[in-house]
Amino acid sequence: MREGTLPCLRFEELTERNVQDAVRVCNSSLRYDSFKASTIRRVTFQDPNIEAGLAILAYEGEEPLGVAIGCRRTKQPPELVDPTAGWIKVLAGIAGKEIDELGVLNSICEKVENELSRLGAKNVRVSDMASWHVWPGIDLRYETILEVLEDRGYSKVGEAVDYLVNLRTFDIPRRIAKIRESLCQRGVSITLAEKDECDIISGWVKARFGPCWAFEVATSFKNNEPGTIIAKDRNTGDIIGFSTHGSLEPNWFGPIGVEEKHRKSGLGSVMLFETLRLMKLKGVSEAVIPWTSHLFFYTQVPGIVGIRHYHTMSKRLG
Template identity: 40%
Template structure:
């Protein structure tokens, strides 16, 4: 088996991306998104991006990662964990893919890792886990010793069916009456809002907020009350069609801020020309079910395996 890493043969990157698209039927990885989850990931190490080459083509690929740089606040906390963020293979090379998984596991053990996970790797991820419709991939990982440790869903919204309901307009008016203002944040507020998001939620969400502020086709909304931030929402962080994260201060929940942020942000995405919006990696099923145009819910299993 001819196994090469992107460190050894960086020219294989395009073929790996093509393989992801042609073998993972629910996923669509354009060049920009592929760069986001590989070379633009500050933790990316080309030694852990593996390809099996057969007959002059990439037949199987595995993208592994360890968190070594960002977010710096969690590097020490996650020092014993590694991730496989993507796996792909043509049907006749699935045994070769299993071998690639084993090679990655061996590399991670040598790096001192005690667990490998698939694929809840924030903030530069393809998917939050194994899509349950990829039954062959789920079976391959289970046979390799992985076990389910969590679950998540992606909502997909047909934006030709999306609209801003009257009930949400009434909520927005009520928020305005109560002195709660929802506005677009500027790049100059990156530190102010980013610090608030990190303190209230997580450093991962801060990373994605900063990505969106810097993106040409992304953005951030902030909800304010009495000059203080009480909520935020993001779009276009990893890719233009991605919504989120979104969060409201626990002390300000229950009054409609989250719902208005949700609909205002999706309206901005519609204005950007997003055809299908993805609300990724969530367990908040009822909150997002209120969005007109939801036409698909992808279910994922998060898997993990303890290493020797």
């Protein structure tokens, strides 16, 4: 469906004034998600890469029917800036009186693609814009969205899962407590990071795991209570691993990483469980372990109540 063939739709830029309309559309069309205004704000107004014209709502009369949040990586992190790379981070549509869901999705998708193209994007991905993302791709159960994207020429370029973990009955298994004890005897300390360790830890993370994870770790230090666990070799004082939570969303686990030569000795598992315990103690009842392909590292967690499977979609523009 071409733009212009749908006179019933009009587009508005997303602003603070209509953000609740965006929340409403997302929650009525994306049934496996629960959008809050804070999430919409995080991936739009609070994204330093924000540009005018890329986050839009579609209306039929006064009724909001569609949302598309586009973006280019123009500012942050500086190491990854590429003005030719575009994303659609969120895409949602519901049927109106004169138009069906497919029509809304198609129309709003086309609008954002045109804007991205006009700004200089050569490629567009849905929806893995790391650190300012909602999902790593499209949940396979959102069949209409995938259908629209495929019809528009997108193809799958990656996949990932989220684990959903019930923390209400969460406890640390004896197996993990024993590994922790043996690591401790071997000179490994595992503690909650202090506020003044933010720069040193995010620097360490950046050097090993890249600028996006460093940003997420640094963001976790802005919360009232610290959100990063740190493992050190007590003999040298060197950092050997970290695990973060609550950085992008209050109930999100991660990222987590262990220095390569210290892997496969249980340190990652201990930090994973310690972090989930911290989340439970803060009152998180259901945690999300988002965007991973480490299937068996996470299946050891008790209380997994759901797995979301995403396909990252992409196409060339123009």
